[in-house]
Amino acid sequence: MVRPDFTPNRWTLFAGLLCVLIFATLPASNSAQPASKIRRAFLVDPSKLDDTLLARLVADGASTLVIELSERHAAADYQKAAVIASAAKLPLFGWVEVGRNEALAKAHPEWMASLGMHGDWQKRFPNFAKPAADDVVKVWPWVPIWTSEAYAAHLGRIKKLLDAAPPSLAGLYLNDIQAAPASCGCGNDQCRWAMDYRVKSTATKLTDPATSARFVADVKKLLPGKPIVPVWCIECEEIDAATSQPNTGLCGSVPCFKGLCWKEYFKQLTPVLKESGGIVAAAVLTRELGRDRAEYAKRSGWLPTVFDTFRVLAPLHDAPVVSFSSLDIVLQGWDDQPDKLRREIEQAESNRVRQVIVSLIKIDQSWRPENYPSK
Ligand SMILES: [Zn+2]
């Protein structure tokens, strides 16, 4: 048997040195040192946070508490939550649902997003009367920040909510500061890049891709020195295209994945990351967004697809890669699926994300078409 020649030469020495250097830069989890624990947060309704719930959350590994700030809650509930968090020595963050707002949609239907030019959404709502060419159909009850009127109203609302919130608030999560679901008209809940896409606007549409980033910057002024974390939904997926095999059919016949969706998505996300110091939370609401599907089984669920957005798709669109140490993962914890939730927590934590946030409150992503003007 002929042995290969292993006489070291300059190149093998160089390769050896390179290996040593690469190993030296690997994260601590790959070395012999014990891995530090991933932060685990729970998003709760402040009025339901009491000592019993706290004990349960601490037993489940809580290292942070997040409370929903909303008109539904009283300042006294926030104060009680602050006392409980402080006694347990847990940081307390706030969470605001921005884009999906029934009260604003009722008061100002003209600020609601319109379904974009593609009519494919109609396949999801076969009983909805086919609109005429000039009809404007709204995405009830989504009022994105993407009109100057709604932008100002949302900012004013957040100021009020923060005025009532406890001063010990450690930071704020902003959910749904992208545009509305089905934004291009494809019907996909994750299609969030466009506002009134090639249809008539009923308010002053904002077109600057840095609109979400500007919003984060404006909210930072309301809570100076504290982190403001945008919560981001991933766009229409490759598997949603009718030409993919297999496919979900969620984009109808619109070629969203290869079209504008992702290009525009990263034009919005890139400036947002600059404002948030690189930190972003991904909305991995698997069942709420209809991603608890057999097609994802090969990759052990939906989470790897979400990860791909930040590490594979980003560089393909000249956007910065989001490192996992800057990525929070928001999981659906409200629908009593303990085994599915546990698997997702383990998967996120084994990928060493910055923090897992289990939401015990429903983060409603639903919508339905509504004729404008509404009656
Ligand atoms: Zn679309």
Ligand SMILES: [Zn+2]
């Ligand atoms: Zn899309």
